[in-house]
Amino acid sequence: MQMASLYIQLQQRDLLQLTPLEETNHHNPSTKSKDANEYTLLITLDHGIRLLTNNISQDLSQGSCILLPTQQSYILKTIKEQAHVARLTFLAFQVDQLTLLPACPPLILGFPYRLSLSNIKLALAGEDWVAPSLLQSNKQNRLQEKKYPPTHHSKLAVTQARLQLILGLMAQLESAPPPVQSDQAVQRTLSYMEQHYYEDLTVEFLAEMAGMVRWQYSKLFKLVTGKKPTDYLTELRVQHAKRLLSSSTETLREISRQVGFKDEYYFSRRFHQLTGHPPREYANILRRSRQRTITDSLGRQISLPDAAARIVATGTNTLGELLAIGIHPVGAGITTMKSQVIYRNKLHHIPDIGLQGAPEQVSLLKPDLILLGNYNEQQLPRLDAIAPTIVYRESTSTFERLRYIAGLFGRSRTAEQWIDRYEDSVRRIRRQLADDYIAGERATVYLVLGKNIYVMGQTGFAATVYESLGFRPTESVNQLIVDGRPWIQIDFNKITQYTGDRNFVMVPQEEMNVHIPSTLQSLVGMLAPSKVHIVEAGWNYDDPLTRERLLTVLPSIFAKDRLALVPANEKK
Template identity: 30%
Template sequence: MEWQNFDLPMDNVRLRWIGLDVYTFYSGIERTMFAPDNYAMWVIDEGEGVAVVDGQRLPIVPSSSILVLPGTILEWEHQPGHIVHAHKLEFDADWEGEPEEHPLAMIGNRVVAIQPLANLMELLDQIAELRTTDMGMSRFRRGILLQEAIFQFAVKACVNQPANTKEAVLRTITHMEENYQHNWKVGELAAIACVGTRQYSHIFRQVTGTSPMDYLHRVRVDHAKRLLRSSSRDIHSIATQVGFKDEFYFSRRFKQQEGVSPSVYVKKHEPRVIGLLFTSHLLALGMTPIGAPDYHLFRNEYVRPYLPEMKPFVWAPYDLEAIREMEPDLILGYEHMTTGEYEQFSTIAEVVRIPWQSQDVYQQLDSVSAVVNKRKRSREWMEQHQLKVAQTKERLCSTIGLQDTYAALVIDDTGFRVAGDRNMGHVLYRSLQLRPHPLVQQFINDYNGHNAFSEKLPFEELHHYDADRLFIMVNGQNPYAEAAFRKLCRSEVWRNLNVVRNKNVHKVSYDKWWMYTPLAVDGQLDEMIKLVENV
């Protein structure tokens, strides 16, 4: 066992539970600061950002954990478009020796990847159930669970070093792409990868064919291109926004990469469009909207690369003044828009209604392309997409049974919903033409233009949908759904399903599967291969 390969004098540490809290950090909050007097183990189960621990910036992703030592100043930086969900387990750890020799000091104040995360999350769920107990045996049990949670962290902390330096460098590339405005230094990136500067630069060039700084400049220019197409801002402000110190160096780099100066490139400027429900459709056509509903941006994995170029506005209820301040030339409405909504939006810009409920995603794309004069781009996108569909079907033929039955379900806190052949069911039943479970097929046949998902059903009825393969999406808008799913997985109702016994259950990401858009159905083809082939 891995914990037998090292030792910490934890037997001389007396742990005492203090509290367990759950935090959700929303985008738009610049920083949230904590300065605990006790030990606090933070566990991230959703979202990405940066933890600043006594001034040191540490990237965090789902499954990241940090044991914050007493007296440490911890600040959370939130990445645009990410909602960070975190658990804080607070405790005391008495030690009779010198403070600097405390065992937890050896593993504290750094990011530790806890993988798989499920075991630790189950412990935290059990501790949460005993949070307010006043019974002696329950408190005793809570203390045991606390020790087990800290034990799991300590084990991972002692062995969690990058086994593959190439993978570590690849992770810094992702971090660089997501934080391209930052004034990165090679030494800073090398430190994140836990390798020396020379080794980092050598591996980076092997992976990308270029140096870290040249790669960063290329990423910045790509973002600048989108801003030039979708914004009326001057070149100086765009150069500053993407991370260049001055517009002259930016222009030189831009021309090296694109062959023309930014001022020439900007002549291809597109109309200022807001798509409302059709943000992704515009992006698929090569147009970047100037703004989009907040939920389109922050809970949609396929739109996140375009976040810096689009301003979010509150959707429920929609912020009319924020939309007005963006000064759009065109607003794409929807068929079920009320007369009052249409009139309000029409005071800002021209509004063209696009069918939503009566058209599938491909028909919607065609309708949008007709309005913005992008029919050729729409046909090109569809040709590439259909080729990708065919390639995906061919690749999956050798892995899954095309004659098997399939079901796609959404998990809520008190039950589940069945997906039809829109939203998360489109790729399964329309694109790949997989066979729906008979009850799913019946639901698809009953589509009335509104019911993309069924009414909520109790978990006890899951056995009626025991298909050969099951795709599960936990409702990311329900804060209690994930805990309900973990509890369901421990139940007899779940374990008695044949699809569970045959290990043919695939849990899909909410941020990648809930939207019904061109970018989503195209990206879900890649996700299907990863899910089925366990890539």
């Protein structure tokens, strides 16, 4: 069905006001309706909103638009003092000559389509049921309303037309061309600049790295970043200079050299242009200003350094989250990860500090900040004495963790760019896999380690299965999620309690190069006749690097039958 043949009839619209103290179950206003073609569109007007459907959570950005069938119950939560969601319920029809046939809009149900706030304001401007402070009508519209007071029916017709516009904007995202290879090449040069900003980088060198001529590279670079390559590199160097000015006693000449400027006076001039202050004046302002204080997951007040350059971290996903926003820690808890994660080629020069951060090893690295996703409470006082130490919860979702960590280092924009890119990729891969599975199928993720069998909750590979692909957990798995359990070990006689319509079995790589282990063979036999996919256990992480790379191999996973294995080959 094409969007051009879609006709809608608006049934109801209202504004939901959310507060963190009032976690209300939000059922669709027409849950008693028997119309299979009735849908609700949720539009998030603020950041910090979480949607739960079937106990699977999604962290939504400002401007996220999600279409749900009215039979679907859901919960909306917020971490902000107050957040707003516009809700519109409507009937959908396909126009076939002079006949209206019940239909489903050509959109992915339950998936967040992210529109720009400016487009949403334009589409909903003048709607009096939406708070004026959120969407201001322009002056001309307000004068028109005073001169020609709209009737109830005319208001409904206008809102219906605006709803059709928003659905059309969502459909445009579906038809947007996938990122071209050259766009990906520019992204690679951006990553290179982040890591080698202090080197003598030229536009010619970067263009050659991207496989383009200079004018083509510069044009595409500006489309991707909004800036010229030279301006982007200068701003990047100034950002690192800020960090050094706040924590180093080196001379300006030395600092300018360390961040890639050959001329101290050119450095000072560009620094002044970008910050409004000469370098030394900026440093003095920083020293006079108070340090930022945050509350960590244990309720402790932690004073953050102005610019942390040397960071150590522990946790299953913490390292992947830091790397995703361009931060390379000087040490990390990689004891078990270094041979398992798909980005292990990035770990060669990162010293191991132990799973929970051994104080003796951490102190040798002289860190500015310690970030612990995995910790030993008895060791905290010793780590606190080395550097400010933040404990954070790894049990939250990928987006929430990424936004939290990015906020610590002033890289929230980088995190949002990753989230936008990831959601675009998910939408495309779901369209690509449309013939391979049906959203809403019951699925279970198993992990086989030797003779032991585990069932995953909503962590690791299961996060992609439930959150991104739209599978539903079985009732037994759903109970794990409700109880907040990341996984559970089960006996063979309980396997059938968890079996889904489709089952994903994770197996360590070292067990994939030998004859099929009896435990795996027995498990697959007990899961019959359900669909089974065998996947290498290196994909059983839900950090940004793993989840983004996983999307590229999902077609291979769904194409394999039974005991055909899909390894997590190491990528660049």
